Amino acid sequence: MDKEVLIQMANQITDFWSPYPKTEATESIARHIHTFWDPRMRDQMKTIIDDGGEGLSPLFIETMKDYFNGPKSPAKPVPSAPQAKPKAGTPAS
Template sequence: MQSSDLVRMANQIAAYFETYPKQEALDGIAMHIHSFWEPRMRNALKAHIDTGGEGLSPLFLESMEAYFKGPKSPVKQAAVQNQKATAPKGAAPSVASGGGDAG
């Protein structure tokens, strides 16, 4: 894909989000690129930005600066700690012949 096509599409996205509050616009642009542009388009966009980003709107460039940096902090996974050795009464699934809890 030509970089001129990427620039045109990127600027259309930025123009759409211009009326939004600043942070919402930055997030919206990044989310759109992540959700709807395939990896080869994102890679070509990154290459264009790395060579100066000629023609791209300042709002779009600001959004992509944060997007290509990645998350601000690593994602922490929550660990579930089982405080009880046995399940509470009534927690076992029903095995009624009618299926479910029908009884």
């Protein structure tokens, strides 16, 4: 896809979401790119951003740098050891 068209599309998406609170805007921009852009478009955008992101909205650059770093999963709690259950008919101690 033409680089200028890709930049224009990215800025239009960002312009739509920019009035929203920043967290909502960045999540929505990233979700849109992930859902609707072909992987080749995302790869091309990564190259554009890695080359400086000229012409892109700062909010889009920030969002996509975070997106390209991968998901942020909360730390999983360590499961505790299972407690032994008393056998049927045996009083619990």
